[in-house]
Amino acid sequence: MSALATALAITRRDLRRVRRQPSRLLGGIARPFVWLLLVATGYNSIAQLPSGVPYREFVYPGVLVMACLFGGALTAVSTVYDREFGMLRLMLASPAGPGAVLLGRAISATVMGVTQALVVLAAAPFIVDVTPLQLPLVVGALVVASAVSAVLGLLVASRLRSVENFAGVINVLLFPLLFLSGALYPAARLPRPLALFAAANPVTHMVELVRRAVGQATEFSLGMNVAVLAGTSLVAFTLAVALFDPESRLIGRPRPARAPAAP
């Protein structure tokens, strides 16, 4: 109970910070709309997809996932900010432990990702038909996509010590994950090594969940989508907890002398 209370306290704090810095949220919302308006509109007139689906409809689930991915993962910058400016020590000193701290951060990052994606989803009537029955499925898929993205962001943030480093590293990671996910073009005809990467790429399975929800064709089974996303979340969260507080891992073990990691 105490761990959950601690996690929710972190979530409340993060969301209060966002409320006082709305530009963070607005910037995240602008990114997918730029893609929809500038890229999807342009390609819609020239792209011929094998399925016959207009490009704008095809790319829409991918753009929704883009909102989740960047919204969820980039929110982890708060963790790096707190490490850089000292607040993290307060959190690490909590009796609830680093797992609760990261859970709180994951919840707030998920809320950020879903919020940004829901704004993009509001534009659905202009792009693709989403029936009232499909809507809860789409929202559920966006929650899952945001949660997995949040955990990936936390894994990246778990050892980084400056906001500048985080921005550089996360963008280098997120763009290949997005481009090799079938979000922006079908991944089926990619060269074999890239196709294998796409099959293991969690973003591929986020996009497939959304495609499935809006009734578009998918390459993998629902079971495969769920298994990859659940496995990714579990491994990434476990790793993030282990890396997050290096002193915690050292406790109780004999250590060689080495430079400390400031908590």
Added chain:
Amino acid sequence: MSTPAIEAAGLGRDYGEVRALEALDLVVPSGALVGLLGPNGAGKTTAMLLLATLLAPGRGTARVFGHDVVGARRAARRRLGLVFQEPTVDPFLTVRENLEFAAGMAGVARRDTRAAVDGALERMGLGPRAHQLARELSGGWRRLADIARATLHAPALLILDEPTVGLDPEHRERLWGFLDTERRTHGTAVLFSTHYLDEAEPADRVLLLAKGRVVADGTPRELLAPFGDAVLEVDGPGAAAFAAALEADGLATLVVPSEGAVRIGLAGRKEHVLERAASAAGLTRSVLRAPTLEDAYFARTGARVAA
């Protein structure tokens, strides 16, 4: 006898090749006020982070109210309130929101949070600023909010790393008054570090650290004893020779060279020594005063003890 707030034996930590803290032996009883003094790099912060369970010990053991800082650190943390050198107040939250957040971190139940926050605001005089964003507060009020944050779960042990840095005299007085009240009314033990050596004089016990080692440990009275009942502080090119002459004549208990002055502990005959100082060559200033912890600090971190 109640369980001590802190029991440390041979506690130490290295950072790479640097021995940050050699071996700290320390017992802090409940309700005690204990100060760690020393220059930058002496090992004060390392000692506090080890006791706060935020650093893994490289050697030795430590217990907080009987809870091992390695094996039972969550239980230890429940008894701790921590104030770090760096502020841990979120500038984008109001003072009240910061305290609500800290209550969540400390494991205060949601139903108890409001009362805990109200109490902390009142104790530190922060009530009128409760709805102000922390970034709009002066440094002093922000620090007091930080201390309110550390105390809202009524910890039995407070570890304060240089809590008065940047505070003006009014805020310092408010802080020490608050800590005194906490000790008297709740029996809270306080371990603190400070650069303001006069702040350590009311402490029950003081440890002087230098280069990771404890160079003196005792009550302020014990640490001041080698100086006798007075210190003569002299400046000028002839200060060292004057001190040596007093030593040779058996009038000095201790000679401590420090920044720009020589401090001389006197073994009686103060009037005679003052007369000699008045007529000595090369002295630009001579002041007779009571010994302070600053004298003990300079003595233990590079003194020449008179034979």
